[in-house]
Amino acid sequence: MTLFLRRTLPLLLTFLFGVAFAVQYYIPHPVSEGALTEISIWLRIILGFAMILGIASLCQVHYAKIRTRVAGWGYSLVVYFSMLITVAVGLWARGQETGTGLGWIYTYTLLALQGTMFSILGFFVASAAFRAFRARSKEATVLLVAAILMMFGRVPLGEYLVPAAGPLAGWLLNVLNLAARRGIIIGISLGGIATSIKIIFGIERSYLGGRE
Amino acid sequence: MATSVLIGAWVAAGLTLFMFSFLYKDNPFFRFGEHLYVGVSMGYTIVRIHYDVMMKSLYGPVAQEGKWWLLVPALLGLLVLTRFIPKVSWLSRISFAVIVGFGSGVAIPRIISSNILQQVQGTLKPLLNAGSSRFGMAELNALLILTGVLTVLVYFFFSIEHKGAIKIAARIGVYFLMVYFGAAFGYTVMARMSLVIGRFDDLILFASRDYAYASVVLLILVTLGLLLWERGSTGLTTGGQRRTQTPPA
Numbered sequence: 001m002t003l004f005l006r007r008t009l010p011l012l013l014t015f016l017f018g019v020a021f022a023v024q025y026y027i028p029h030p031v032s033e034g035a036l037t038e039i040s041i042w043l044r045i046i047l048g049f050a051m052i053l054g055i056a057s058l059c060q061v062h063y064a065k066i067r068t069r070v071a072g073w074g075y076s077l078v079v080y081f082s083m084l085i086t087v088a089v090g091l092w093a094r095g096q097e098t099g100t101g102l103g104w105i106y107t108y109t110l111l112a113l114q115g116t117m118f119s120i121l122g123f124f125v126a127s128a129a130f131r132a133f134r135a136r137s138k139e140a141t142v143l144l145v146a147a148i149l150m151m152f153g154r155v156p157l158g159e160y161l162v163p164a165a166g167p168l169a170g171w172l173l174n175v176l177n178l179a180a181r182r183g184i185i186i187g188i189s190l191g192g193i194a195t196s197i198k199i200i201f202g203i204e205r206s207y208l209g210g211r212e
Numbered sequence: 213m214a215t216s217v218l219i220g221a222w223v224a225a226g227l228t229l230f231m232f233s234f235l236y237k238d239n240p241f242f243r244f245g246e247h248l249y250v251g252v253s254m255g256y257t258i259v260r261i262h263y264d265v266m267m268k269s270l271y272g273p274v275a276q277e278g279k280w281w282l283l284v285p286a287l288l289g290l291l292v293l294t295r296f297i298p299k300v301s302w303l304s305r306i307s308f309a310v311i312v313g314f315g316s317g318v319a320i321p322r323i324i325s326s327n328i329l330q331q332v333q334g335t336l337k338p339l340l341n342a343g344s345s346r347f348g349m350a351e352l353n354a355l356l357i358l359t360g361v362l363t364v365l366v367y368f369f370f371s372i373e374h375k376g377a378i379k380i381a382a383r384i385g386v387y388f389l390m391v392y393f394g395a396a397f398g399y400t401v402m403a404r405m406s407l408v409i410g411r412f413d414d415l416i417l418f419a420s421r422d423y424a425y426a427s428v429v430l431l432i433l434v435t436l437g438l439l440l441w442e443r444g445s446t447g448l449t450t451g452g453q454r455r456t457q458t459p460p461a
Contacts, residue, residue, distance in 0.1 A: 006302045010309035017313030025321035039314060041269055042285035046307055048265030049289025055254050056296070075243050079251040086255025095263030102259065108220035109227065110256060113249040116231035116411050122404025123235060129397065142387055143394040150398025173395055175353045179360020180392030182331045183385070186361070187368045189327035196316035196323075207312045208305050 011202045018200030059083075146172060213422060225418040225426040228411050229434045239441055241434060335361050360388040 021039070024032050062076035086105055093100035129147070134140065152158035153169025198204035230245035270286055273279040288307040294300045338354035366378060367385030374382050419427035 006305070010305040013306065013309040014313035014316070017310055018317035021314055021317030022320045024317075025325075036318075041282070042288070043311065043314060044265055045270050045282065045285040046289045046292065046311060048261045048269075049286075049292045050307075050311075051257060051261050053292055053295060055258060056293075058250070058254060072243065075247040078244060078247040079254070082248050082251030083255040083258070086252050087258050090255065090259030091262075095259055095267075102256075104216055104220055105252060106256065108224040109248070110252050112224035112227045112411075112414070113231060113245060113252070115407050116228045117246075117249060119404055119407035119411050120231060120234055122401060122408050125397075125401055125404060129401070139386055139390045142390040143397075146391045146394025147398040147401075150395045151402055154398070154402055171353075172391065175356050176360060176388060176391040177395040179357040180364050180385075180388040182335060182357070183361045183364025183368070183388070184392070185327050186331055187365060189323045192323050192327075193320055196320050199312055199316045207308055209308075 007208075010208055011205070015200055015202065018196070022200070146176075218423060221418045221423040222426045222430070225415060225423075226430045226434075228415060229427070229430050232411075233434055233438060236438065239438060241437060331361075359384070364388050 017039075021036065024036055059080075062079050065073045065076040066080075086102075089101040089105060093102040095102070097103035097106055149165065149169050149172055152162065153165040153167075153172075159166040195204060199207065227245050227248070230241040233239055234242040270282055274282050274286075288310055291303045291307045294303040335358055338350065339358060363381045363385035365385075367382040367389065372378060415427045417423070419425060
């Protein structure tokens with residue numbers, strides 16, 4: 001019985017849900033479409049709980065840092081305080097963002113931090129490229145030229161200095177880049193379908209975790 | 213100007229400068245901003261889950277509309293949380309089975325339709341339409357796209373040995389891939405640069421008189437803070453007090 005609950009039941013559920021919703025696509029009936037909508041809501045609810053799992057896991061990590069007083073444990077306190085303050089303000093605002101404290105936190109804290117955090121990566125990507133993009137081989141030269149053309153042709157200054165840069169970048173994007181992208185998409189899709197079939201038929205079980 | 217906007221401008225300018233201070237080196241200002249980002253993001257996510265998922269999709273429909281069957285996904289969601297209790301953590305498999313099974317089932321027909329058939333159609337249709345007119349730029353482009361798609365697929369096809377004609381085709385595919393990677397890189401850099409411009413745009417705005425010169429004052433304060441921190445930390449021995457400089461995730 002335990003083995004059934006631990007291994008067979010999850011595999012059976014995967015098979016049933018997998019086959020049902022693969023077939024659902026080919027049944028254009030209101031009942032079938034309603035089922036898809038309903039299960040999508042189910043999934044949103046389950047994923048909501050899964051997010052709690054992730055947040056709780058992060059809290060555990062920071063709690064351990066505070067408890068053991070490791071170097072920089074004060075920053076973990078910043079995590080806790082900022083999280084609690086945001087939750088308190090969010091509950092006070094009843095989740096509304098327009099003209100509330102939650103909206104203020106979102107606009108002046110979260111957006112500013114997020115925008116800057118990701119913009120910093122621009123500097124690191126550029127500096128890493130400076131070291132990595134040396135035209136040592138024909139392939140690397142092609143990559144370098146494509147990258148430079150893309151950057152040059154997509155800004156007004158580039159088009160102003162070299163009028164052909166814009167159309168050339170457009171051609172590169174819409175023809176050569178598109179061809180490779182389609183090849184990659186088709187390749188990934190074939191792999192995705194194969195993996196999905198393996199999961200549905202219980203050949204691929206790594207998502208269950210554990211050894212049983 | 214409302215006080216909340218003025219305070220907001222000072223906070224946003226300060227946090228932006230804290231984060232940009234990482235360009236000098238890893239420092240306490242950046243680490244504070246980094247951890248604040250994690251905390252606020254978590255808090256915001258909790259609030260959104262509570263109102264958008266728990267209240268709107270679960271509590272409301274169950275309590276007000278009598279959709280009691282939504283208690284099933286709630287139960288499945290609770291089973292996910294059993295990961296914290298090692299003895300019964302296997303129960304979470306049931307929830308993951310539903311998520312993975314549904315995801316796999318939904319993916320197969322949609323991938324076939326949108327990622328394979330439509331891509332093949334988009335590749336072949338321009339060539340089939342080309343017969344009516346003489347060979348021009350559009351036809352050349354269509355031919356180049358077909359060549360690119362086929363050679364890239366040949367490059368990723370490892371079931372046969374890459375030699376002879378296959379090797380040549382795979383080599384051509386590599387060049388198409390290099391163009392793709394180069395273009396993707398260029399696009400990524402430009403996207404990041406637009407974010408940099410956005411942040412600088414805000415900093416310049418907040419440096420105006422309307423915002424009490426927030427950016428200028430805070431820039432001086434952060435610079436002074438960094439100088440003090442640098443002077444204070446020069447005497448530190450190498451005891452693992454500082455992190456090595458790595459780009460933020």
